[in-house]
Amino acid sequence: MLMLQISALFYGYMNLHGMRVELLDIKSNFAGNHNLAKFRITPSSEVFSLNIFHSEFSNLDFQNKHLNTKTQNQIIKLHLEQRGKYSSGKFKIQSSYPFGLVNVWSYLLPNKQFYVYPAPLKCELDIHSSLEADTDTGVKSRRSDSFEDFNSLTKYQKGMSKNRISWRHFAKSQELLVKDYEGEEQSISHVLDFYKVEGAKETKLSKLCYQVTEADKQGHEFALKLPNGYIKMGSGEKHVTQCLEALSEC
Structure with missing residues (x-):
């Protein structure tokens, strides 16, 4: 029995010896979905009964894996329900090979940040119009005009806001033209406003989360x-990500 235990310790140690584990990224996602953690694992030899655990994130779906000697990427699902900003924290790399007689482990301490966005709640897209003031005061006044009084028309170029396209002129000439405003109307912003959304705080954030993604789909700035x-005001993937992260931390 003593020799069996000593042999188990030796084989258990050699099973993980020389293996390299690296956390490449953790994808942000909406609450109720999975945040995907991408690992790169480089074994020095075949690895048996490999498990990855976490001190805070339970139910990781990576247990009792058998890996060959090739470098490979492994995706692990993190089950998180609460919105917010998270740190990757501490992962435990563990094996109970051989036969569960010993446990061999090491810790991975990456420095990654990721977000769990509020779960989108389908609602009507409600974009208010406002004038941007100096950065010290934020928004100074609101407007509800239709923005039909514009200064000139210019040809549409890739990257321009689609909500500035003059569809009336397109119907006549089949040419895409965008409206240019003058004076203070150039500072007009279309605003998704927390204080204009009905419901409790978490309901508001979920509705705004849906509106951010919907406004982006429709091409609004x-x-x-x-x-x-x-x-x-902005548009594009980077702007949407910035808004979703702000909603997560609100």
Whole structure:
């Protein structure tokens, strides 16, 4: 029995010896879905009964894996329900080979940040119009005009806001033209406003989360007003990500 135990310790140690594990990324996602953690694992030899655990994130779906000697990427699902900003924390790399007689482990301490966005709640897209003031004061006044009084028309170029396209002129000439405004109307922003959304705080954040993604799908440029800050008008993937992260931390 003593020799069996000593042999088990030796084989258990050699099973993980020389293996390299690296956390490449953790994808942000909406609450109720999985955040995907991408690992790169480089064994020095065949690895048996490999498990990955976490001190805070339970139910990781990576247990009792058998890996060959090739470098490979492994995706692990993190089950998180609460919105917010998270740190990758501490992962435990463990094996109970051979036969569960010993446990051999090591810790991985990456420095990664990721977000769990509020779960989108389908609602009507409600974009308010406002004038941007100096950065010290945020928004100084609101407008509800239709923005039909514009200064000139220019040819549409890739990257321009689609909500500035003059569809009336397109119907006549089949040419895509965008409206240019003059004076203070150039500072007009289309705002998703926390204070204009009905419901409790978490309901508001979920509705705004849906509206951010919907506004992006429809090609709108928009700003986002929250109790903890104001994100200026913009569009595109980077702007949407900035808004979703702000909603997660609100």
